[in-house]
Amino acid sequence: MTHEQPTYPAIRDFVRGYLHQDAAAEYGSAPEAMRQFCRDSESGDREKLRSEWQRLLAAHPDLAHINNELQKLGCAWLFRTREELDEMLVGCKEQK
Numbered sequence: 001m002t003h004e005q006p007t008y009p010a011i012r013d014f015v016r017g018y019l020h021q022d023a024a025a026e027y028g029s030a031p032e033a034m035r036q037f038c039r040d041s042e043s044g045d046r047e048k049l050r051s052e053w054q055r056l057l058a059a060h061p062d063l064a065h066i067n068n069e070l071q072k073l074g075c076a077w078l079f080r081t082r083e084e085l086d087e088m089l090v091g092c093k094e095q096k
Helices: 009-018 023-027 030-040 043-059 063-072 082-093
Strands: none
Touching (some): 009 030, 009 043
């Protein structure tokens, strides 16, 4: 039995570690969870996540489909708008 590698491994690791069931209480918002990840991580990990996030958004313009893909990766957060998804990238750009 072979295990298929996830298409978005950096997103999978991020959502499981930061957008879990307690994310709202812990961070207040998904963009704030992203900012915390960016503070906690190395620049290479941040760039991998940003690249995968951009690829996910480009591949799936429909919000419901993106939420579905993220949930498959272990995300407990439900994004309500495309702008909220786009804001995730801004949160990581701010960190150096």
